[in-house]
Amino acid sequence: MTTASVPSPAARQPRVNKLDDYASLLGAGEIAELRALAARLEGRSIQMVNSTSVGGGVAEMLIRIVPLVEELNLPIRWDVITGGDDFFAITKAFHNALHGGGYDLPEESFQTFLGYSEQNRSRLRFDCDFTVIHDPQPAALVESKGASGGLWIWRCHIDVSQPHRRVWEFLAPYVARYDAAIFSSPAFARQLPIPQILFYPSIDPLSEKNRELEPEAVKEVLENYGIDGERPILLQVSRFDRLKDPVGVVRAYQLVKRYYDCQLVLAGGSASDDPEGEAVLAEVREVAGKDPDIHILDLPPWSALEVNALQRASTIIIQKSLREGFGLTVTEGLWKKKPVVASAVGGIPLQVIHKQTGLLSHSVEGTAYQIRLLLSNPAIAQKLGEQGHEHVREQFLITSNVRRYLTLFLHFLQKR
């Protein structure tokens, strides 16, 4: 077993890509179609509101979507709400509670939340034709709806299918005032009196984590971690969390290892500030024993390039989660034309169509069997990888998300 850490580089700024940069990946017709859709919305303005301008999946997505919409000649403004530490402690508690966890804060916390919402309502302008509010933190801003006559949409990026009852009872009346709500999976939605729309999460094919890499860059990363590029590499990229079942991945690898001379790479986020993560990591190390072909990598958040290289170098990508949100690591693997073996949970079956774009499994033994099947049938692995890539190209790229937003705005405009 080897353990390694990434040296601490400066945070890498995302490069702003132009629409035409995507044409080589998608075809000029697809970009022309986006322009045709946008032309129907000429003169209409858009506002995006969330709770942070850096870090987190929503900000990462808006950093990339906003310039693309601007390039389509649609005025778009991105506003970020502000609040004190007490506000963000409450919204963090909301987040956990909406995911099905408990809620220990006092009843006054709801008033504190609304107080900050009121401050943000005074500070921000709501004069656009379309206002998209992301996640629960700014959800109560909907009290400003009506001032401009615009359409208000709530984009919920989290799974609220089994929320803490009190927290949902508090938020639901605000959500019901929107014109529509967007969820990432039908399984994450709730019964609401407003239309519910499905938007899949997406990846940017030109980002640091997904862009094409030179073979030398991939080789360098493998060498840095002491991974042998000549033998098969099984990879799971996930933080060290029981729900990602890293111990199950090691056990599946050990079953495969009886027949194939392969390596396992578990690339996870830093566990130093997460007591449970430390415990899981210790369990993984214990199960891994002294096997020199198991590489446990503790990667910091700025390791996009390293993750990209590891995914491109791998023979098979595994996502053996016990529970999962959407599973963007699966999307990333599919985009890189890799065969994926993943659990049939959360948003994974939306991406991995069994025997078409990857293989689904339900147990350690099943995961091991599917890996063996792919290792002994490279042609099947290649075909699954290629079809997986096409599936992502059609459904899970950032340009698809731009198209969905434009279509949504058009749809509601027609209905008026």
Added chain:
Amino acid sequence: MKSDEPFEFVTASYLIRIEGGEAENLAGLEQGIEKCSDASMFYHTFQSLGRHHFLNEGFSNDFAQWVLGSCNRPALAERLASLDIRDYVSLGELRTDLTRILGEYCGANPREATQAAFEKFYFCETLEEEVALGKARTLKEFRDGLETLPHASLQFHFLTSRLRLHLRTNDFSHWLDEALGLKRLARSVERIDIYTNTLDGVRERILELIERETGR
């Protein structure tokens, strides 16, 4: 050759609306199909085939895929997948055939009908926005337009046209025949098998057929 009736290239951009219905087993799927909206039938059949056009074997509609992947019933999945949506000019007929197949299976296998699936089936429906892309009056203009047509537009004209025209043909063949009088070309285009071709494959095949026609 120039037509007075131009071909109008249109693209359809789709939104997916979460309908709220779900099925936990085969019996639930049968009931769900019976009562879901036409927009939901469209989403899980016609649109599903278009969404998965890059799979040129073994994928037909969402119902068949769920029966295979989540219920592990390959024989039933095969029967559901074998329905060729190009035979249907109305969603009602397709609904009737799907529920008949499921009803027969559930009647003959009552225990399996109520066995819980690995994952639920969620009914969704399509909301469609059409956007005009341009017009063609000649075969050459048609060919040029076809060459860069986005997938959604190919799907709109080649696959879902049946539900608009209520004819067992596609928009391309309809125009080639009616406006340009190219009956043989129209027939050849209609005979392209979408189940064993990707949308890009369909495009290439039509372009080949046009080359052959113009070179004749």
